[in-house]
Amino acid sequence: MTLTVSEIQDQLAGVDYVADPALSTCLQLMSVLRKPVLLEGDAGVGKTEVAKALSRATGHKLVRLQCYEGLDLGSAVYEWDYQRQLLAIRMLEAEGRKTAEESIYSRRFLLERPLMQAITSAEPVVLLIDEIDRADEEFEAFLLELLSDWQISVPEFGTVKAVSQPTVILTANGTRELSDALRRRCLYFYVDYPSFDKELRILRAKLPALDQALATQVVGFVQRLREAELRKSPGIAETLDWATALLNLQIKDLSDAPQIIASTLVCLLKTQEDQMVMDAESIAELIEKLR
Amino acid sequence: MVTTDSFADSTAVRLEERILCFVRDARSAGFHSGLAESLDVVSLLAIADPFEPLAFYWQLRSLLCCDREQWQRFEAFYVAWFYPQDTELSERTEGEEGLAASTGGKGSGMRYLSELQTAQQVMAASEQAKGGGSAQESLSMADFRFVFDRAEQRELALWLDRLARRIRRRLIRRHRQANRAKALDYRRTTRRALPLGGEAMRLCFKQRRKRLPRLVLLLDVSQSMDVYTKFFMRFAMGVSGVFQESDVYAFHTRLIHLGDVLQERQVGRLEARLTSLSKGWLGGTRIAASLQEFNQQYLRRTVHNRTIVMVFSDGYDTAASGELAQQLALISARARKVLWLHPLLARPGGPKLDPGLRHALPHIDALLPAHSLQALAELETHLSR
Numbered sequence: 102m103t104l105t106v107s108e109i110q111d112q113l114a115g116v117d118y119v120a121d122p123a124l125s126t127c128l129q130l131m132s133v134l135r136k137p138v139l140l141e142g143d144a145g146v147g148k149t150e151v152a153k154a155l156s157r158a159t160g161h162k163l164v165r166l167q168c169y170e171g172l173d174l175g176s177a178v179y180e181w182d183y184q185r186q187l188l189a190i191r192m193l194e195a196e197g198r199k200t201a202e203e204s205i206y207s208r209r210f211l212l213e214r215p216l217m218q219a220i221t222s223a224e225p226v227v228l229l230i231d232e233i234d235r236a237d238e239e240f241e242a243f244l245l246e247l248l249s250d251w252q253i254s255v256p257e258f259g260t261v262k263a264v265s266q267p268t269v270i271l272t273a274n275g276t277r278e279l280s281d282a283l284r285r286r287c288l289y290f291y292v293d294y295p296s297f298d299k300e301l302r303i304l305r306a307k308l309p310a311l312d313q314a315l316a317t318q319v320v321g322f323v324q325r326l327r328e329a330e331l332r333k334s335p336g337i338a339e340t341l342d343w344a345t346a347l348l349n350l351q352i353k354d355l356s357d358a359p360q361i362i363a364s365t366l367v368c369l370l371k372t373q374e375d376q377m378v379m380d381a382e383s384i385a386e387l388i389e390k391l392r
Numbered sequence: 393m394v395t396t397d398s399f400a401d402s403t404a405v406r407l408e409e410r411i412l413c414f415v416r417d418a419r420s421a422g423f424h425s426g427l428a429e430s431l432d433v434v435s436l437l438a439i440a441d442p443f444e445p446l447a448f449y450w451q452l453r454s455l456l457c458c459d460r461e462q463w464q465r466f467e468a469f470y471v472a473w474f475y476p477q478d479t480e481l482s483e484r485t486e487g488e489e490g491l492a493a494s495t496g497g498k499g500s501g502m503r504y505l506s507e508l509q510t511a512q513q514v515m516a517a518s519e520q521a522k523g524g525g526s527a528q529e530s531l532s533m534a535d536f537r538f539v540f541d542r543a544e545q546r547e548l549a550l551w552l553d554r555l556a557r558r559i560r561r562r563l564i565r566r567h568r569q570a571n572r573a574k575a576l577d578y579r580r581t582t583r584r585a586l587p588l589g590g591e592a593m594r595l596c597f598k599q600r601r602k603r604l605p606r607l608v609l610l611l612d613v614s615q616s617m618d619v620y621t622k623f624f625m626r627f628a629m630g631v632s633g634v635f636q637e638s639d640v641y642a643f644h645t646r647l648i649h650l651g652d653v654l655q656e657r658q659v660g661r662l663e664a665r666l667t668s669l670s671k672g673w674l675g676g677t678r679i680a681a682s683l684q685e686f687n688q689q690y691l692r693r694t695v696h697n698r699t700i701v702m703v704f705s706d707g708y709d710t711a712a713s714g715e716l717a718q719q720l721a722l723i724s725a726r727a728r729k730v731l732w733l734h735p736l737l738a739r740p741g742g743p744k745l746d747p748g749l750r751h752a753l754p755h756i757d758a759l760l761p762a763h764s765l766q767a768l769a770e771l772e773t774h775l776s777r
Contacts (some may be wrong), residue, residue, distance in 0.1 A: 103439055106447060126450035133439055134432055134455075140461060170636065175579070183578045190590030278557075278633045284458040285424055291463040332649075374649075 103133055117306045118154035127290045128155070137269035137282065139233075142292030145336015148272040151292075152229035155268065162222070164267070165229045166215040168236035174243065178253060180212045206257035217253060221357045222264035227268045233283075234273040241283055248286050291366060295323055295337060303337060307321050308344055319344050321391045326369060331378065335369040343368040355388050362388070408434055414473055415456070421469055424458040532765040536735070537619040549626045551765055556630030558773045563604055605700045605728065606637040607774060610686065612705030614644035614677035620735045620762075624704045627768060630652050639694050643682035649690070654658035677708055680715035682746065687722050695726045700775060702731045704762060707749035717752040724755040731774055 121127075128151075131138050133206040142150040147330045156163035167175055185284070186205045193204060213221065219228040233241065247253060251263035265335075271287060273279060295303065300320045304311060319340065327334045335343075355362055363381055370376045400760045415433055419425045432455055440448045450468055457463045531544060532551065539545055580596035609628050628640045632654040639651040701723055709716055720723060724730045736743040738761040751760065758774055761767045 106444065122444065122446070123450045123453075127454040128448055129439070130436070130451055130454055133436070138454075179583070181579065183582050186582060187590065190585075194589060275638055281424075281458070285426075289456045289457045289459070289463065290454055291457075291460050 104129065112158040114306075116154050116157040116385065118150065118158070119295075119302045119306055120151075120154075121299065124151070124290060124292075127288055130288055131268065134288070135266060137271055137287045139271045139273065139279075139287035139289050140292050141273050141275070141289070142333065143294065143334065143336060144274050145338045146292045146294055147337050148274075148292050149229065149231055152227055152270040152272075155270070156227040159227070159268075161268065162224065162226045163229060164215050164219045164222075164226050165231060165313050167231050168240070170235055170237060172236045172240055174240075176214055177216055177240065178214050178243075179217045179255065180214065181206075181257075182210045182212050186210050208258075211255075216247060217261070219267045220247070220251060220253060222267075223264055225265040225267060230269065230271045231280065232242050232273065232276070233271045234276040234279055238280065241280055245282055245286065248283075294327055294334070297321070300324070300337065300340060303345055304340065307341055308348065309347055311344055312353065315347065315353060315355070316344065318391055319347065322355065322387060323369065325387050326379070329378070329383075331370070331375045333370075333375060335371075339369050339371075355391065359385055359388070368375050397494070407437065411437070414452075417473060418456050418469065423456045423462055423466070423469070425456050429455055503753075532769075534765075535738070535763045536623045537763075545622075547763065548623065552623060552626040552768070553628065553630045553633075555765065556634045557768060558603065558769070559775060560634045561698070562772055563776055594685075603698060604635060604637070605698050606639070606694070606696065607631055607635050608694055608699055608701045608727075609638065609640045610677065610701065610703045610705070611640065611642045611650075612644065612677065612703070613642045614708075615712075616677065616706055616708055617704075617735065620704075624762070625632070639690075641686060643679070645678045647682045647685040647689075677705075678711055679705060679707070679709040680711045680719050683719035685715070687719055691723065691726060695723060697726070697728055699727045700729045700731065701727045702733055702771075704733045704735070706734060706736050706743075707732070707746040709746060709748045711748070713747040713751050716748040717755060720752045720755040722753070724757070729757045729774070730755060731771070732756045732759045733771075734759060735761070735763045737761040738763050738767065 102370060106122055106125045106129055109128055110120055110122065113120045113125070124296045127138060130136070140151060142148055152165075155161075169299060189205050189210070198204075211217075221227050230244070233244075248269065251266050253261045255261060297320055300323070301316060304320060305313075308316075323335055323340045323343070337367070343365060346368050350365065352358060352361065359381070363384055366376070366379065366384065370379055411433055412430055414428045417426045433452065436448070436451050436455075436712055440451060449467075453463065453466050457466050499539075503707065531539070531548060536548070575598040577596040577598040581592050581594075584594050584596060585592040609631060611624050611628060613620070619622075627649070632638045632640055632651065640654050642648050642650050707716075720730060732749070734743070737759065760771070760774070
């Protein structure tokens with residue numbers, strides 16, 4: 102049965118993920134059309150978190166594949182257990198049997214890596230293919246077969262078909278242009294920085310101990326910081342880090358202790374360039390504007 | 393007499409037809425919508441929430457958009473199509489972030505449509521005037537400063553985008569013969585051992601794949617380069633999209649790092665960055681000082697023995713002539729190659745090289761023209777060696 106958009110929203114809210122209706126609609130489409138979703142957006146806007154929240158909300162296991170340059174099938178899909186294969190050959194030899202090939206190329210000697218795990222799992226899983234744009238084009242081309250036919254070809258013994266079709270979420274943040282073929286197979290969603298209200302709701306959901314007034318100030322400050330032309334704009338993860346820091350330092354109001362605030366900004370500003378742009382004066386100005 | 397059922401049926405058919413028309417128009421407007429998408433869209437009608445006016449819009453957006461650029465212009469297209477008279481989607485979409493902002497509020501849908509029509513007319517007219525295949529060829533040879541026509545500029549920009557992709561494809565296609573390799577390939581060795589009863593007689597080795605060069609682009613954005621800046625920027629955007637390790641800087645009197653902005657392909661942020669840069673525009677060009685800044689801040693981090701540094705500039709420097717040579721010597725000592733791309737080089741009679749640049753020639757591996765698409769395409773031979 103298909104869940105409605107608001108049901109999906111409620112489910113995600115139940116696991117502390119604040120999803121707007123547009124994203125929930127996209128997730129609904131994903132389950133109706135059985136297509137993977139490609140999430141794009143700046144670092145730290147909560148792309149990976151979507152998959153994690155979905156896994157928690159549905160109770161399905163999360164299988165994660167972190168992509169990197171040089172990722173090959175051996176570490177993403179499957180690998181033969183060479184040591185055991187060699188041992189088996191020796192044992193077969195000792196038994197006097199000549200045909201080793203069929204015996205050693207069986208599932209017993211297959212080491213399953215994330216993608217194989219995801220499609221052979223009896224229970225449906227949430228498959229997160231994180232930062233797909235970091236992987237090479239060859240790997241992307243391989244994914245095409247998996248994402249459209251839900252099967253993996255193993256030359257030595259044939260095709261492995263998916264037992265249950267996984268829910269697939271791909272994330273990318275523009276390290277490289279993805280191929281059109283891959284984009285065409287996916288639903289697309291661009292995850293932007295959250296609005297003031299949404300970010301406040303996220304903060305309240307994740308840090309219930311945070312004082313309402315301080316939370317409003319924190320979000321206001323971060324939102325203004327994003328407007329400034331920084332090299333690396335702070336994401337939601339950074340906001341949460343900063344709020345946790347302020348909570349632990351028992352700060353009640355941002356204008357109380359400008360010195361401490363300035364020293365906690367390492368949570369938000371992650372490059373030297375940005376730290377130089379946001380000197381004590383500009384910070385004081387920003388805080389002044391919040392009043 | 394019309395029964396309620398047949399009325400409902402005919403309404404449904406009309407709705408389906410209308411939506412299929414939308415999908416078809418979306419396809420011609422450059423969105424990703426094939427036959428499969430048409431079928432999907434029709435099946436979506438059943439699950440769209442009738443009480444949420446935006447549900448269908450959200451569904452179509454996720455289904456028909458492929459990248460950020462399409463994502464951003466989808467609203468304008470949707471409004472222009474479904475609400476040609478009434479462009480109030482932005483008001484209805486209160487709570488949907490950035491929606492109003494991205495379209496510029498009221499009337500934007502109509503504006504988009506009329507712009508689209510004008511663009512199509514311009515394209516068609518210029519096609520007729522030029523006629524077929526030779527048009528593209530002449531455009532590829534044209535000096536960037538003579539390309540005034542907006543449609544041609546747009547076409548050129550598209551070609552520049554593809555150029556970087558083509559260069560990359562050719563660079564990885566070339567392989568060098570290797571007799572030895574470092575790592576043993578267990579997978580193939582085991583496979584080859586099979587006919588020999590598991591005895592690994594013939595070893596197989598793994599070989600490192602050829603690594604692409606790291607490209608560092610330094611773009612002169614001073615006033616004397618004004619007509620070329622836009623095109624070089626577009627080329628730089630293409631390069632940073634396909635060469636993973638590339639990095640881009642712009643300079644006139646000081647240096648600005650553009651790498652991250654270009655990689656995100658955020659044209660808005662790029663413009664903001666360039667505007668802040670152009671504040672000192674009247675102060676002339678300080679190439680040597682900008683390169684010095686580059687050397688102090690970025691050289692050690694970004695330039696290594698696999699790096700090719702490309703300077704796009706006409707070389708007119710307001711500083712003394714020896715300084716440029718000094719700075720370029722530092723770069724050339726670390727980099728695999730330093731290429732200087734001079735947009736005026738191909739002009740009849742050749743330009744009079746600035747004394748600073750003349751002094752610096754020993755530290756430059758190649759001084760190349762960069763006035764046209766074809767000239768840029770020839771860069772590839774210098775990148776592969």
